[in-house]
Amino acid sequence: MEKDRKLDHIQLAFDSHTGMLEQDRRFIYEPMLAAHPEEKAQPFLFLGKMVRAPFWVSSMTGGTGVAEKINKNIARACREFGFGMGLGSCRKILFDKTHWADFDMRDTIGPDQPFWANLGIAQVEKLLKERNEKAMIDLVGGLRADGLVVHVNPLQEWFQPEGDHIEQPPIETIEHLMSRIHLPIIVKEVGQGMGPASLKRLLKLPLAAIEFAAFGGTNFSKLELMRENPAVQEMYEPFAFVGQTAHQMVKSVNLLLQEVEEPQCRQLIISGGIKNYLDGYHLVSLSQLPAIYGMASSVLKHATGDYHELKTYVGNQLKAYRLAQQFLTINPDYDSA
Template sequence: MNRDRKHDHIQLAFDSQTSKFEQDRRFIYEPMLAGHPNGEDRSFAFLGKTMKAPMWVSSMTGGTEKANHINKNIARACREFGLGMGLGSCRKILFSKTYWDDFNMRDIIGPDQPFWANLGIAQIEQLLKDKNENAITNMVGELRADGLIIHVNPMQEWFQPEGEHIENPPVETIEELLSRINVPLIVKEVGLGMGRESLNRLIHLNLEAIEFAAYGGTNFSKLELMRDEPEKMEMYQPFTFVGQTANQMVNTVNQLLQTTGTSTCKQLIISGGIKNYLDGYYLVSKSELPAIFGMASQVLKHATGDYQDLKTFIENQITAYRFAQNFLKIDPEYDGE
């Protein structure tokens, strides 16, 4: 057995050659400063709750055939591993209980983990226009959610065949909502991220967090175009290549903090194009604001089937993240994508 292992090592030594072109230049490897992770408690406060790992799961579904199964799997995993969960759009349950069970996950995720409802900016605008903001308060309360995520999606609404017209600048709608209800808010985009001026306005609002949903992950504007006529797809396709990456947005927020010195917004959820734990670790480490990283589509792939598949995926992500914490430091001289 030992001779076989040594023989394997000889062959694998040839097969495992690397080159400088494969090097991940985001990190400096520091092998002298820590031991292997040993399961120590690394809990921390975020969104008023205690999280055991810096990972946020943004669910993208509700009111569909598999939504109940997917959301239950995600809520169960968040409880087991101490993560936070954001629901998909809760529009379907604002005034109807038909799909309520697809969203009603508090008993599964438990009382101790962050659990947030979700509505689009177009729905918020209409509710404020109708002076019916109590519908938001009632929904969040009945879900026993910790607050409301507002997804801001003017490009998606414009491209969506069933899309709604947004009349006012979204930041003004958010400011009005803050003045009219006492519900904690998170604001996010839906796959294109946000530029400097938008981020500058948001970090000076009384928000619990900004979620990036940056360019590089699931692009819901592109998704809507793909549902439409080919002629419309051809016309608007150039817009699907517009947006800000998570790395660009972290840099922008850091620069804004250095310029202004303050931020009313308390935290960041860095999502959009986060393919694995190293992407998340790099961006969380360089953020000047307290931050966690978010994954949606990567988790969704594993949440549609058996729970064990999702459990294994998340457990591996967290274990590898903790290993990175022990041995990798970000390289301050690296500024590439």
């Protein structure tokens, strides 16, 4: 066996060369200062619950034919590895329970992991205008969810052929919502992130967390635009390339903490364009607020089939994250625009 291993080394030596251009300059590698990570991670408090992984599965599917299977697979992984999930838009089950089973995952995820319902800002605005806060309270209560994620998506709604018209600034709707109901609230974008002025207003609110859903990952504005006719696509296509990356948003929040006295929101879910554990580790480490990182599309790819496939993927991601924690520190000289 030792002979075979050495032979492999000889055969693979030339193929394993790395060039200077391939160096990941975000990190400083320190091999002398830690042992290999333990198999079990240390629990920590996030969103009011003890979790075992700095990971979050961002809201994705809102009730397709395979939604129940996807959500159940994700909920099983959350329970097994100790992290939380946000459902896709629950609009479909607000007043019609036909597809309730697609979203009803509390028994699967268990009582100990964060589990959040989700509605769009346009639906929240409409329900508040109708003075029907009870619909939101009943949704969260019926799902036994820990709170409500409100996704803010003005560009997506504008480009969506069936989109809703947003009548007032979303920050005013969020403030109105929080004055009318006493549910924990997370606010997120849907793939283009948020600039400093928006983040500053949100940090001043007693939100449970801000989720970035930054530019660089799945962009739902672009997705909806792709459903339009070619003339509309051509006219609005430049909008698909505007937004803030997760790295830009972390930097913005860190700077805003120097401006905002006693920010009310003190937790972040850093998502959008995060491809793997090193992306997540880098951004979580940079954040001056307690943060976890979220992934959507890469998890979705593994959640549509057999659970074992998702379990293997998530397990490997989290194991590698712990390895990064042991041996990598942040390079202070690295910067990315």
